Each structure stands twice: as structure tokens, then as C-alpha cells.
Amino acid sequence: MTVVAEVIEEYRRLVEEIARCTRCELHRFRRNPVPGEGPLDARVMVVGEAPGKKEDEQGRPFVGPAGQLLTRLLELAGLRRDRVYITNVVKCRPPGNRDPRDEEIEACLPYLIRQIQLIKPSLIIAVGRHAGRTLYRLAGLRWTSMTRLHGRVVEAVIAGRRVLLAVTYHPAAALYRPPIREELERDFSGPIAEAVRKIYSGGAGVPEESRQSSILDFLSPGRGSRSGGADDGEK
Numbered sequence: 451m452t453v454v455a456e457v458i459e460e461y462r463r464l465v466e467e468i469a470r471c472t473r474c475e476l477h478r479f480r481r482n483p484v485p486g487e488g489p490l491d492a493r494v495m496v497v498g499e500a501p502g503k504k505e506d507e508q509g510r511p512f513v514g515p516a517g518q519l520l521t522r523l524l525e526l527a528g529l530r531r532d533r534v535y536i537t538n539v540v541k542c543r544p545p546g547n548r549d550p551r552d553e554e555i556e557a558c559l560p561y562l563i564r565q566i567q568l569i570k571p572s573l574i575i576a577v578g579r580h581a582g583r584t585l586y587r588l589a590g591l592r593w594t595s596m597t598r599l600h601g602r603v604v605e606a607v608i609a610g611r612r613v614l615l616a617v618t619y620h621p622a623a624a625l626y627r628p629p630i631r632e633e634l635e636r637d638f639s640g641p642i643a644e645a646v647r648k649i650y651s652g653g654a655g656v657p658e659e660s661r662q663s664s665i666l667d668f669l670s671p672g673r674g675s676r677s678g679g680a681d682d683g684e685k
């Protein structure tokens with residue numbers, strides 16, 4: 451099997467495992483698991499917290515109002531949403547949109563680690579406190595608070611891979627709070643945009659040789675998937 455075929459096959463296995471997963475309580479409430487979506491060779495990965503109502507209905511991440519804001523924020527950083535792999539620390543919706551619990555994050559963590567190992571992003575953007583502190587922990591970094599750490603981009607080793615790690619507020623927190631929205635827009639148009647420029651110009655954290663040579667576009671199972679396709683020159 452070629453490397454590309456292996457990546458596609460391993461990703462399929464991962465999605466199937468998530469669909470069958472009963473590692474925590476949350477499987478009892480889900481309509482659809484939400485593994486994530488985007489190209490399997492994306493350079494940028496966004497990690498959110500957990501699916502909400504719309505995501506649970508559609509099996510896709512960030513499709514509600516917070517997702518629409520995320521799309522605009524990514525554009526501020528010079529990124530097209532369809533060139534980014536988007537996932538969450540927890541793949542099933544917590545009932546009533548409550549915060550994911552520590553034991554649920556813990557149970558789901560192996561899936562996120564495998565996604566990082568498979569997709570090999572150069573930049574990971576963690577949105578929200580739960581995503582931020584989970585990725586800081588995976589990187590062996592000390593989490594303090596979102597107020598202190600948002601907008602920082604640090605070099606880190608996560609799941610055995612050198613990455614740039616950015617942390618910022620969750621877009622949902624900005625929907626009704628203009629000051630948070632301003633901070634988010636500043637983070638995305640400033641330090642995160644700078645990190646994007648760095649990785650696309652072959653700067654820190656982008657070992658070119660470790661990247662797949664072809665685009666592997668994978669959408670959520672709920673929306674169908676496709677692979678192959680022409681390189682749009684963005685990479």
C-alpha cells in the first residue's frame with residue numbers, strides 16, 4: 451500500500467472506531483459522532499471543545515453560529531476553512547451543551563492524538579479553555595488561564611510532532627460578547643496570521659519532507675468524503 455492509501459485507510463478505521471465508541475457516557479446521548487473534517491494533509495488543525503446541537507444533527511464540526519464565526523476568523527488569518535482540518539477534544543455532544551468532563555476528555559484523547567499523528571499539522575489552533583488546557587497538557591506545558599495565554603503561539607511537541615500551538619477564545623464565547631470577539635479577531639489577524647505565514651513559507655515547525663505529496667480531502671462521514679483532487683497551490 452502507498453503512504454497515501456495507508457493514511458486514508460487508517461483514517462477510515464479511526465472514523466469507524468469513533469462511530470462505535472462507548473468509552474464514555476456521551477455515546478448514549480449522541481445522534482451522530484463528530485470525528486472532524488478537512489483535508490488529511492492539512493497544515494493547520496483547529497481543535498474545539500465538543501459538538502453542539504447542530505453538529506450532533508449533522509455529524510460535522512462547527513456548523514452552527516460559532517462555526518460561521520470560526521470560518522470568518524480563519525479568513526482573517528489568511529486561511530480557507532476547507533484547507534483546515536477541524537475537530538474537537540470530545541467527539542460526541544455533551545447533553546444540554548454542558549462542558550465536557552475531565553473523564554470524557556480523557557476517554558476521547560487517544561482519538562485526537564491519532565488525528566494529530568495522521569494529519570501531521572504544523573500549526574494547531576486550540577479554541578476554548580478545554581481545548582487549550584488539553585493541548586497544553588499534551589505538550590507538557592503549564593496551563594494558567596485563557597486571559598493570560600490567548601494569542602500566544604508557542605513551539606511544542608505534541609504526539610511526537612513538532613508544531614506551533616496557538617490558543618484563543620472559543621468563537622461561541624464571542625457571539626454575545628463584543629470584547630471577546632475583538633480579542634479573537636486580534637488573535638486571528640495578528641499572532642495566528644503570523645504563524646500561518648511562517649508555516650506556509652517553510653519556517654519553523656514545517657518539515658516539508660514529512661508532508662503527503664497529494665491532497666487528501668476528507669469530509670465528515672455525514673457529508674460524504676472525497677479523496678484526490680488538484681493541489682490549489684495553497685500549500
Ligand code: URA
Binds near residue numbers: 511517
Ligand atoms: N463548539 C465546539 O467546540 N465544537 C463544535 O464543533 C461546535 C461548537
